[in-house]
Amino acid sequence: MNDMIHVSSSPHVRSRMTTGRLMHLVIIALLPTTIFGIYNFGAKAAVVLLSTIISSVLTEYIYQRAMKKTVTISDGSALLTGLLLGLNLPSTAPWWVGVLGGVFAILVVKQVFGGLGQNFMNPALGARCFLLISFTSIMTNFPQIGDSAATPLAALKAGEAVNTRDMLLGFTSGTIGETSTIALLVGAIILLWFEVIDIVIPGLYILTFLIFIVIFGGHGLDPTYITAQLCGGGLMLGAWFMATDYVTSPITPKGRIIYGVMLGVLTGLFRIFGSSAEGVSYAIIISNVFVPLIEKYTIPRAFGYRKGGKKS
Amino acid sequence: MNKYSERLYNGLIKENPTTVMMLGMCPTLATTTSAINGLGMGLCTLVVLVLSNVVISLLRKIIPDEVRIPAFIVVIASLVTIVQFLMEGYFPALSQSLGVYIPLIVVNCIILGRAEAYASKHSVGLSMFDGIGMGLGFTIALTILGAIRELFGNGTIAGAQIMPKSYVPISIFVLQPGAFFVLAILIAVMTKILSRPKKVKTSEESAHDPATCEPADCAGCASKGSCGKQIFAETVKAGVKDAQGNGGDEA
Numbered sequence: 001m002n003d004m005i006h007v008s009s010s011p012h013v014r015s016r017m018t019t020g021r022l023m024h025l026v027i028i029a030l031l032p033t034t035i036f037g038i039y040n041f042g043a044k045a046a047v048v049l050l051s052t053i054i055s056s057v058l059t060e061y062i063y064q065r066a067m068k069k070t071v072t073i074s075d076g077s078a079l080l081t082g083l084l085l086g087l088n089l090p091s092t093a094p095w096w097v098g099v100l101g102g103v104f105a106i107l108v109v110k111q112v113f114g115g116l117g118q119n120f121m122n123p124a125l126g127a128r129c130f131l132l133i134s135f136t137s138i139m140t141n142f143p144q145i146g147d148s149a150a151t152p153l154a155a156l157k158a159g160e161a162v163n164t165r166d167m168l169l170g171f172t173s174g175t176i177g178e179t180s181t182i183a184l185l186v187g188a189i190i191l192l193w194f195e196v197i198d199i200v201i202p203g204l205y206i207l208t209f210l211i212f213i214v215i216f217g218g219h220g221l222d223p224t225y226i227t228a229q230l231c232g233g234g235l236m237l238g239a240w241f242m243a244t245d246y247v248t249s250p251i252t253p254k255g256r257i258i259y260g261v262m263l264g265v266l267t268g269l270f271r272i273f274g275s276s277a278e279g280v281s282y283a284i285i286i287s288n289v290f291v292p293l294i295e296k297y298t299i300p301r302a303f304g305y306r307k308g309g310k311k312s
Numbered sequence: 313m314n315k316y317s318e319r320l321y322n323g324l325i326k327e328n329p330t331t332v333m334m335l336g337m338c339p340t341l342a343t344t345t346s347a348i349n350g351l352g353m354g355l356c357t358l359v360v361l362v363l364s365n366v367v368i369s370l371l372r373k374i375i376p377d378e379v380r381i382p383a384f385i386v387v388i389a390s391l392v393t394i395v396q397f398l399m400e401g402y403f404p405a406l407s408q409s410l411g412v413y414i415p416l417i418v419v420n421c422i423i424l425g426r427a428e429a430y431a432s433k434h435s436v437g438l439s440m441f442d443g444i445g446m447g448l449g450f451t452i453a454l455t456i457l458g459a460i461r462e463l464f465g466n467g468t469i470a471g472a473q474i475m476p477k478s479y480v481p482i483s484i485f486v487l488q489p490g491a492f493f494v495l496a497i498l499i500a501v502m503t504k505i506l507s508r509p510k511k512v513k514t515s516e517e518s519a520h521d522p523a524t525c526e527p528a529d530c531a532g533c534a535s536k537g538s539c540g541k542q543i544f545a546e547t548v549k550a551g552v553k554d555a556q557g558n559g560g561d562e563a
Contacts (some may be wrong), residue, residue, distance in 0.1 A: 038408045100482075108493070130484060130489075133483070133484045133487060133489070134483050134484040134485075135480065135482070136483075138480075207479075
């Protein structure tokens with residue numbers, strides 16, 4: 001057919017960015033963290049990561065085959081969920097905990113609600129919280145790195161001194177993917193560079209959290225305390241890689257601002273006033289379930305319409 | 313099926329209060345942490361339901377229509393009080409673990425719902441069977457729910473160790489989220505079973521041997537290759553032949 005008279009329906013300009021490309025970019029951005037995690041925690045960390053990744057991908061494949069849907073494991077979304085879940089587990093977790101988490105993430109949080117794009121909360125974090133509630137002792141059994149087996153945040157909460165240089169580099173205890181702030185920031189720069197994420201949600205998240213801990217943390221502007229709170233725990237992993245999940249974050253510009261602020265406030269609340277030292281996972285999944293509500297009230301005014309959807 | 317057993321079937325399966333009508337969710341979700349608790353809660357509700365249906369059915373001509381709801385509540389509350397004292401007297405441990413949910417039977421929607429929708433309009437006998445059916449449906453659903461939650465969350469059923477010693481309990485199952493997970497799966501399974509299309513068996517169909525059967529109206533049809541009917545018939549044939557052990561090469 002002659003190209004000159006070829007007529008097709010819109011859209012005529014398409015982005016080269018596909019779901020698969022996007023997922024692969026995020027996976028690449030997570031590679032520094034993954035590699036550092038395996039280096040820091042040893043081969044056991046690799047076993048945990050493999051168990052979550054394999055179980056996630058397999059669950060997606062089996063479910064989609066069984067339900068006679070198109071099998072979409074090649075787009076990398078299940079792989080990414082598995083990887084993120086693995087990075088959120090301690091390296092001491094037995095393999096079956098990883099498998100259970102992977103199955104729960106894909107089956108219960110993602111596929112039952114309609115698959116990619118329909119999940120109401122981040123599958124990896126949903127599964128992490130499921131495991132955290134079910135196997136509290138396994139999930140908080142962190143290996144000894146350096147002097148102490150306590151995570152920097154737990155030490156901070158107990159009033160002990162922390163080494164902020166080790167926390168920046170990542171030579172501390174914690175889950176596989178959360179320790180190295182530098183490696184996570186390298187990944188964040190990759191994501192920002194390729195415009196996979198924008199700065200609004202993670203930027204406001206971290207900024208709000210910062211303001212919150214300065215006001216309520218009880219240490220004022222003490223730089224050691226602030227650095228430790230920022231680099232400790234899952235804040236960096238959560239803010240850059242999980243709060244920015246397309247499916248579970250608002251698409252409206254105002255909604256993104258509300259969402260980012262809400263994340264910061266909730267994380268601060270849980271960390272400072274909660275009984276546990278960490279609160280990023282719960283902050284993100286609670287904000288996730290508020291997203292439809294946030295979007296409903298922040299729909300931008302369409303061109304030519306007055307406030308409230310009436311035509312002017 | 314006479315009208316009495318129809319009432320039982322209705323309560324147990326067709327309009328099961330838990331999995332179909334989704335009534336009384338509060339005790340369903342809150343008390344089913346173990347099979348015994350689920351069974352206890354279900355039986356308490358069953359007793360109150362049967363008695364309240366009978367009493368309300370007896371009084372249905374006396375109760376004025378304008379004040380029927382308060383009247384029903386008075387009847388139900390009296391019965392619940394009796395059950396609560398009996399439980400405290402004879403099963404103190406179970407009464408302790410069910411706690412506030414026994415007095416809360418007063419406001420259980422199943423009981424008021426059956427009083428309003430059925431017992432106040434039907435005869436005593438039918439109302440009693442309606443109460444038994446609904447109560448049993450509720451009891452069985454709660455017991456299954458409790459047993460599944462106890463099995464995964466604690467490794468036991470009714471206190472007896474089922475899972476091997478090495479099993480690590482998934483404690484979320486005995487916590488609140490687990491109740492929602494298990495209930496959702498139970499409702500999904502029940503809906504799947506109930507919505508399965510009933511097999512219509514005509515005398516002509518059952519007379520045919522499936523191996524030689526071919527839909528008669530397909531013979532001259534132009535689209536018989538693409539239409540599902542013919543393909544389905546062939547699949548059935550192939551399956552039967554395979555089962556007889558002489559298929560495969562012919563197809």
